[in-house]
Amino acid sequence: xxxxTQTSGAxxxxxxxxxxxxxxxxxxxxxxxxxxxxxxxxxxxxxxxIKDEAWRFTSVAPISxxxxxxxxxxxxxxTRAEVEPFRIDxxxxxxxxxxxxFAPELSDQPKLAAGVHAGSLGQALAGDNxxxxxxxxxxxxLQNDAFSSLNTAFIEDGAYVxxxxxxxxxxxxxxxxxxTGAEEPLMFHTGMRSLFPTVREAVATLIDPAKLRWVxxxxxxxxxxxxxxxxxxxxxDATAVCSMVGKLVSVDDxxxxxxAKGMTDGETFETGGHRFKFVHTPHVPHCWEAGMLFDETTxxxxxxxxxxxxxxxxxxxxxxxxxxxxxxxxEYQAGPFANYFPYTANTDxxxxxxxxxxxxxxxxxxxxxxxxxGEQALFDFADMLGDVLGRDAKAIAAE
Ligand SMILES: [Fe+2]
Ligand SMILES: [Fe+2]
Numbered sequence: 001x002x003x004x005t006q007t008s009g010a011x012x013x014x015x016x017x018x019x020x021x022x023x024x025x026x027x028x029x030x031x032x033x034x035x036x037x038x039x040x041x042x043x044x045x046x047x048x049x050i051k052d053e054a055w056r057f058t059s060v061a062p063i064s065x066x067x068x069x070x071x072x073x074x075x076x077x078x079t080r081a082e083v084e085p086f087r088i089d090x091x092x093x094x095x096x097x098x099x100x101x102f103a104p105e106l107s108d109q110p111k112l113a114a115g116v117h118a119g120s121l122g123q124a125l126a127g128d129n130x131x132x133x134x135x136x137x138x139x140x141x142l143q144n145d146a147f148s149s150l151n152t153a154f155i156e157d158g159a160y161v162x163x164x165x166x167x168x169x170x171x172x173x174x175x176x177x178x179x180t181g182a183e184e185p186l187m188f189h190t191g192m193r194s195l196f197p198t199v200r201e202a203v204a205t206l207i208d209p210a211k212l213r214w215v216x217x218x219x220x221x222x223x224x225x226x227x228x229x230x231x232x233x234x235x236x237d238a239t240a241v242c243s244m245v246g247k248l249v250s251v252d253d254x255x256x257x258x259x260a261k262g263m264t265d266g267e268t269f270e271t272g273g274h275r276f277k278f279v280h281t282p283h284v285p286h287c288w289e290a291g292m293l294f295d296e297t298t299x300x301x302x303x304x305x306x307x308x309x310x311x312x313x314x315x316x317x318x319x320x321x322x323x324x325x326x327x328x329x330x331e332y333q334a335g336p337f338a339n340y341f342p343y344t345a346n347t348d349x350x351x352x353x354x355x356x357x358x359x360x361x362x363x364x365x366x367x368x369x370x371x372x373x374g375e376q377a378l379f380d381f382a383d384m385l386g387d388v389l390g391r392d393a394k395a396i397a398a399e
Contacts (some may be wrong), residue, residue, distance in 0.1 A: 013042070016070050017153060023073075028128040031155070034136060038152035047146050069183075070154075071099035076180055077208070080106055083178065092171040093118055098178055101157045115164030118173045122157035132160075183272040186214035186241070187231075188293060188302040189224050189365055196227040200234065209234050214261075214271060216241040218304035219287035220250040223365070228255040241269075243280050246289035263291065273297065279357070284350040285341045292354065299360035301374060305340070306351075307381060309367025317368040322380040324367065329388045343389035351382040 017039050021032075047064040048055040076098040083096055083106050095118060096106040102120035112118060124132060136152065159175045185207050191199045203209045212235035217224040220242075231238045232255060240251050240260035247262030261269070263278035270276070274297040281290050285305035293302045309324040310331065332340050341347065359374030370377055 013039075013068050013150070016068050019070055020154060020156065023070075023156075027125055028133075030133045031125060031136075034133075035153050035155065038149045042146055042149035042153060045146050045149065071101065072183065076101070076103060078103070078106060078178065078180060083176070086176055086178065088174055090171055091174040092116075092169060094174040094176060095119070095159055096176045096178065097157070097159070099180055100177070102159075113167065113169070115167040116169065116173075117160070117162040119160055120157060121155070121160040124160040125155070131162075184213035185211060186216055186271050186274070186276070187212060188216040188363070189304070190215060190217065190227040190231060192222045193226040193230065196230045199227065200230075211235065212238045214239055214241050216276075216293050216302065217246075218242075218285070218292055218302075218365075219290040220246055220254075221287070224304070225251070225254075229257070232257045241276075241278075241293070243278070243289045243291040245280075245282075246291070249289060265291075268296070277357075279354060281350045281354070282346070283342050283344055284347055294354075294357050294359065299358070299374075300363050301354060301357060301359035301361070302363045303354070303359075304365050306354075307362055307364040307367060307370065307377070308340070309364070313368045315369060317370060318372050321362070321364070321368060321370045322377060322384050325381065326384050326388060329385070333388065333392055339389065339392075341385065341389060343385065343393045347390075348382050348386060351378055351385070354378050355382075 017035075020035075047060050050056055050059055078098050087094055087108075091108075092112060093110060094108040096103045098106070102122060104120075109119070121132075136155070161173060161175075163169065187203065190196070200209050203212065212231060215225070215228055215231055215238050217228075217240070225240065225242075228238075228240055228251070237258070239258045240247070240255060241263060242251055242260055244262035244264055247260040251260045263269075263280070265280035266277065268275060268277045274295050277294045277296055279292050279294060281292060282288055284290055290304070292304060294300070295302070307321045307325045308328050309321060310328045313324070329340065332338060355375045355378035357374075359378075360371065362370040362374050362377060364370070
């Protein structure tokens with residue numbers, strides 16, 4: 001099966017189907033007809049809803065409302081070491097599929113007993129095995145529903161196991177299907193331009209830096225997006241995700257290679273494995289264009305300068321971070337970094353809007369990432385800001 005990307009309607013299945021039609025030039029004519037018939041059947045029936053008896057208790061809306069795209073062709077980059085934990089002992093053979101595609105380099109295929117075949121469906125289809133025509137077509141006729149239609153319409157590869165009548169298998173055949181997750185990696189905040197080599201090296205421990213697709217950031221400052229141009233040089237598709245204000249006022253002028261995705265408050269987008277909501281928070285932490293991304297999939301709020309903690313702290317914590325942030329804000333008030341956040345009539349309101357997301361993880365930019373009750377931590381942070389900055393703001397105004 002292919003994987004999902006961004007929110008859209010069934011139209012994206014049409015786009016993916018057209019792409020597959022162009023790719024499938026080596027496949028037999030009967031398969032092309034079968035696919036077209038199956039896709040037409042899907043277009044007729046559409047996805048089931050809870051009004052259909054068989055699906056009364058199961059909504060498929062999360063599937064039908066998510067756009068579909070074909071997996072990328074070419075090597076998956078998965079290594080044998082990564083597959084090893086999923087293998088089981090004592091099998092006759094182990095066939096591995098990555099994002100629905102047979103991966104011979106990751107599979108163990110010793111010679112099987114006479115009358116037993118286990119291999120790639122894609123290879124069998126390319127060989128135009130007459131038996132397959134009967135089997136695949138029969139399946140579709142028997143199960144005329146959206147999912148079997150879609151599976152048939154998008155057949156490219158899979159497992160093909162054939163066992164001659166009367167043959168007894170001494171050991172099981174292991175079919176291992178793995179997905180590589182998000183296909184459009186997103187990084188939130190680039191770090192300063194001078195830090196680019198270090199950040200790139202760190203990113204390379206997770207993904208191929210050239211595959212970075214999205215660069216999210218809260219506001220237009222050097223530590224948030226200073227190396228955006230450098231990223232667009234090493235990762236040709238890297239595109240900024242920021243507020244519409246940020247895009248129009250600064251970002252498209254600063255990094256014109258790939259125009260930014262300008263987001264409005266509450267807008268969502270998907271990257272394959274994650275669904276993000278953009279929250280526009282003008283002047284929180286600071287700057288007109290400020291906003292934050294909330295990863296709805298994991299409950300992570302990329303909360304930028306909120307919860308700023310000084311010193312060399314641990315990467316993650318479940319302990320209080322508001323007390324540490326208070327120390328930083330109090331210290332800053334006494335020096336050149338005073339009034340780090342503008343304390344306005346909207347400050348408390350904006351932070352409480354973030355609390356309403358009930359984040360489980362607060363991914364701060366400066367300090368330990370907090371795991372726990374994010375809603376309460378944001379309430380406490382709002383109180384702390386009012387206490388430190390609100391009081392100072394009133395005192396300054398009274399002078
Ligand atoms: Fe900042
Ligand atoms: Fe920052």
